[in-house]
Amino acid sequence: MKIDVPYGKDGSMSAVIGDDVKVSFLEANDVQIGDEDENINAAINNPINSKNFKEFLSDAKNVLVIVNDATRPTPTKKILEFIFDDLKQTHFNFIIATGAHRGPSQEEYLQIFGSYYEQIKDKIIVHDARVEEDMVFLGQSTNGTQMYVNKAGVKADKIIIISSVEPHYFAGYTGGRKSFLPGIAGYTTIEQNHKLALVPEARALALDGNPVHEDMIDAIKTVKQDIFSIMTVLDKHHNVYATCCGHINDSFHAAIDHANEVFAAPLKEKADIVVSVVKFPQDIDLYQAQKGIDNAKLALKKKGIMILVAKCRCGIGGKAFADLLGSSDTPEAALETIEKGYVLGYHKAAKMAEIGLWAQMWGVTDVKPDVISKLFIKPFSHLQTAIDLALKEKGRNASVLFLMDGGLTVPLIK
Template sequence: MSPLKIELPYGKSKLTLEVPESMFSEILLPKKKEGVKNPISEVEKSIRNPVPTEFSPLDELINGSGKTSIVVNDITRSTPTHLMLPPILRVLKECGVQRDDIRIIIATGTHRPVTREEMNKILGDIAGKYKVLNHNCDDELVYLGETSFNTPVYLNETFMESEYKILTGEVELHYFAGYSGGRKSVLPGVSGRETITRNHSMLLDPRSDIGVLDGNPVHEDMTEAAEMAEITFTVNIVKNEKKEIVSVFSGDFKEVLRRGAKVVDQMYKVKAKEKVDTVLVSAGGFPRDINVYQAQKAVFNAEKMVKRGGTIILFAQCKEGVGNKVFEEWMRECNDLKDAEERVKEKFVIGGHKAYYWFRTVENYRLIMVTDLPKEIVEDMFRCEKMSPEHAVKEIDGEFSVLPYGGDTLPIV
């Protein structure tokens, strides 16, 4: 029997692999949904027809000139910000908001600042025409009080000084907040490190799970923080696997998230026939595999469809290495899952949660990485095996399935 050829995203390219057809179970892909023909027009239409229906359109919420902050995603997300901003900026201009009063804030959370080159990529032609700043989770913050979960809320000072606060982003699955989008532009997007740390420490709660909003304490805490910020307007999109916009929702940040989550469920929660012995999973290419910190999400999803003790083969370029200093420190210092879990309980630090999830994987599954990372980092720090693509597929043991967009696709078994 001739081998089966499959393609997996890797960085900004794809890997073509030959795999044994006799052991092949299935390829899980997001459900196809065509991208909208005119994204900018779709965003503009959404802005003028917000949800819920009683929520006012953006042009009715802007009462003349005033300090305005627009929050946008950083380079770790492939959000088409350059398509979303023009209609928003056009409405602001029509309503009398002066260009000098507008600030575009990159929602870095605890991530590194974006570079000038990355800023140009995120904003397109808009870069250079407006004042743009990277959020700094350790400086220039305003304290708003505590949530009912005892999370101290510190938010970006420039953001909080604005009369009009506009959020942009995308709704997608998130492994403990349930979904990204909506309130997540505020927490973690423009929040202080202490705020993010306290919020993310609730990830050990079993209710903090991927694809879950109701009863999810991480989500509910984020929502309270965003309510305290008094958001003016939100614009979120949903993308297909080709990174095309398929849906746009605008208006109230809570309703925008709910509407987007329904579309995400239809596309990215995919029914799997069965759990298998081996899963070949790609993080989904750039920027999903920009570093291990981001690529770990694909491993988390792959666990949903592999038998306990089975094999996960991760394809992730990781051209920027580990991606988080704390993650790296915990991976070097922790001995095992128990050690990582105790650290999370005793003193949660952003980045440490990734080590907890990673140890959980390597203690329950065999993990192989196809990556640009040095072998010593893969084996010594991440406690798994580094192999070439050709060698890795020879390690397929028993029945296997393929998850080409593992960072976005949630197998339902």
Template structure:
């Protein structure tokens, strides 16, 4: 066993996203370092032209022309938690709708918030762009508002299908979203914008209960029960057209896909894989991980996604250094309450599986699944010592201290992998 008491820091200076800034640290000589980042694919030179191309060349013959003659169009968009360039997409889409005789007065934009808080009207110009907000009616989904939901059946997996009635009342139905890695649905967007974005709490809870199944995992589409349930429900409810974008790390549009809710989404996933899936030659002894800075590290609830992606990088029994500011602390009471239901990660997982599935509690299961595989050192100004104890992690005051702790625990460590944009990165072996 080598003794690395006082490392000489010469090899690599690190700069890790953290909140709206960065953490810095250095690694010693003799360590093999691998940085895992999304592929830097250039954005298209004219984003509006790319959206227009996608609408004029729809995949699966489900284009705007199919909406000719409808009475009312609903367009589902994401809330501010996703950087979808709606201000680029919507003007082109409205132009195409106007061209087939659909007036702005016949269009409603529905902000699909899922179980997030409803989007207030003052956020509408930020979500859809000020020009569009002034042109058409914009409303927000609210999964808990009386009378906002309507049940239309049950999926083959037993998921009750509760959907926003404004969506169901429209005879022209369009979804806009961005395709990004998702830790148990595989990839976001497609029919997820409807089923989760505009679904009821019972629908979302029943679908997300599939996350305990091994096939419900990061980057997997085929055979993934959570994704297949969502897509089945999308087909039962009805979707005329989707418009999905794939973005690079600078939020530039790499590709726009439009058309049939399954065919266009799968074509988009193929592009997203080129951006997000990064070959990694070997598992690391230590992984240094950031969700990607604010808002992805706004709280532990959100930062868990980065931890999950980072868990794929490290050997069993290795160390993950999670760098997450967490200015809002834990972020969800059910998450923390469930973490306190056991004294070990294994106990928390057992308690979760034995109880009724509830949103919030599922994050404790996902968090503890990482803790079973690796030890976690947290660098976070927003998490105090008591919260760190509840989360069953150790705290370090800064990145350099965390590196020193990890290398002291693993004196034979040879490989350190750094993933600074973990939420947008899928390591593949």
């Protein structure tokens, strides 16, 4: 059997596996895609617990549009086709909700905004969480997080959020409140919030009792301006499956139902070897591709082998998590360091180290072998080599599962 998997934006990798090996595939569920334009237009004109879009903008003086960075598959440029004519009648700015990520490259600006970039490039603010003078203090959350957000969000009298909702490995789901925290929050705020990811309740598909989510909701409560939320849910091919607009929390929760229909994938039993394929754009670096590791653990047997397939176009990504893992001799040592004091990025290291306690992590990436091997990930250049060695180690009777969109698909044992 020859198996092809995506690698990078337009590339692929393949491996041949003998017919005697038990191989299965798990990917996001197939859903019926209707007319995407009608889907988006109807949601914008019939929002949930909100004025429609034109009415929302009718008395606007200073509009801020919050959009995701290039690590998300959010169809921002597609949404602009439906709102830009009304938006350009107002005084507006865009802010890229980078959280603690870097700002976009020229190519990534075009990925986000498409042909609209030339018209709006002078109206784009790139959030930088580390610039303290750009932050405004809005209060303290129930969990004690100090709420600092970009002052651009305070100066605006109307806020539009364009985002997408899919599972997130410690916030439960992306979208909605995440545009503020971590999207346009200060570094200290993000660090305090992400420390809450260390508890078991912070996991994919979980909102009730999830302190990370609760913190984000508290952040939204500090925002006094009118918000018009545009939440999309994409299918496994990045087509628009559903759009939910209007009230920020109500549209978010409505989108969750659709996100579960796509990304919560039922699985009968765990496998000895799980190949987790992280697609573009989440394959930007290991920091983002780690989501494919965390989702894949849900489908992996104890003492199993997980093979991450992600190009990691920009290398490792977050420095803190890589430095921590790289300076630890064992996963246990990394977890002990985290217990002594939290630094932003350590939540990522903790999730990886916890898996390292009971399973092997291998990686087919473009990251240099001497770099990734320090992070408890055994490096490979080719999928075929990794598969062959995994089967040699686990035996020909081992089961192999390909998680075909590991960054977004959440396996659920039934």
